[in-house]
Amino acid sequence: MDRTERQRRAGKLKVWALVTALAGLGTFSGLVVTGTRLQRQDPPPAEQISRLQNYLGYPFWDTASNKVSPPQYLPVPAKASSGGS
C-alpha cells in the first residue's frame, strides 16, 4: 500500500470515528433529555389517577367539599378584575 493510499484510508478512518463519536454523543444527549423529561413530567399511573379523582383536594362537584365562604361587597378599589373572557 503506497503512502497516498495509507493517507486516504487514515482520513476515512478519522471521518468515520468522528461521525461515530458525534452519533454516540447525540444518542446519549437524547437519552439524558428523555430521562429528565420522564423524571420531571410523568407521574406513575396510580398517582395520576389519584390526582384526577381528587382535583387539588376537591372531589369534582362534591357539594360539601366545594363550600367556600360567600363574598362580601367592599367599597374599596379592587386588586384584580373578573370580567370574563
Place this chain on the structure above:
Amino acid sequence: MTVVAFRFRAMNTDIALLSPTDGPEFEHASSIVRGIFAEVECCLSRFQPDSELSHLNRAAGQPFEASPLLFEAVWLAVRAASETNGVFDPTVLSALEYAGYDRSFERIHAPAGRTGLDLLPDYRAIECDPTTRTIRLAAGQRVDLGGIGKGFAVDRAYAASPFLEDRCIAAGGDIVVHGNAENEGPWTIALEDTGDLEPRSIAVRDAAVATSTTLKRRWQRHGQTYHHLIDPRTGRPSQSPLRTVTVVAATCVHADVAAKTALLLGDSGMDFLEQHGMHGFGVRLDGSTVCTSQWPRDGG
C-alpha cells in the same frame, strides 16, 4: 405594606401575580407562575399547530398517548361535561369554528367560509384510559379546552406556589386568592358587569372567582352578532337570557365550568350553583340581576 405585582402576557390575556410579600419568595413564585402558563399554553392552545392539543385533534379516530398535562386537562373537561349533563362540553370546537371563531380572536376580521356544521358536540364519544394515559376522540371530533384552560393554569400556578402564603393569581377573569392582601385585608375583585347596579367589588378569602360573559369576544357575520359561548345542545352561540355570570368556588376550574354552565342554563343557572354549594351573581340581557342565596344583597 403595598401589594407588589408581576405581570406578563400569555394565553392571549394579561396574567398577574400579586402579593404583599416582596423578596425572594415572590421572585421564585413569579418564575414558577410564568413557567406554568408557558407550559399550559404550549400544550393546550388550539391556535398553535404544534401544540399537543392540535396533535390530539389531528389524531381523532386513533388512540393518542398524551402527556400527563394534556391527559389531566382532557379528563377534567370530560368529567365536567359529565357532571353538567353536557351543558359544558369540550367538543365544541367545530361549532365554534363554524360560528366564525377559527383563529386567535384578535385576528377575526372576516367570517369563515364554512358551509355547514356536520357534527354536534358530544363529549360522550371521548375515551380516556388513565392507566395508559391514552385519549381517543371519535373520528372527526375535535376538542377545545379554552373553557377551562386559563382556570386550569391558574390552579396549577396556585398549587405550585404554596411557599408564598398571601397571593392572588389572575388570568383575565379567572382568579384565585389565598391569605391576605395589604394590611391583612381581604383580596378585592372588581365585577366588570353589574348590570343596572352600581359598579362594585367583592372581597373573597381562599377561593377562586371566574366570570363567563357573552359581552366579550363578539363578531359580526352575515349581519348577525355572534359570540364565543357555544351552547353544546344546539351547536350555536348561546341564546341564554343571561349575559354574564360570576362564580365563587373552591378552584378556578370549578368556578370556570360553573360560570359557563350557569350562563348557558339561563333562568335555572342560579339553582345549579346553589345545588353545588357555589356562590354566583348573574346579569340578564336587560341589565337586571340575579344571585344565589348567600351572595350579598346590599348596595355595597
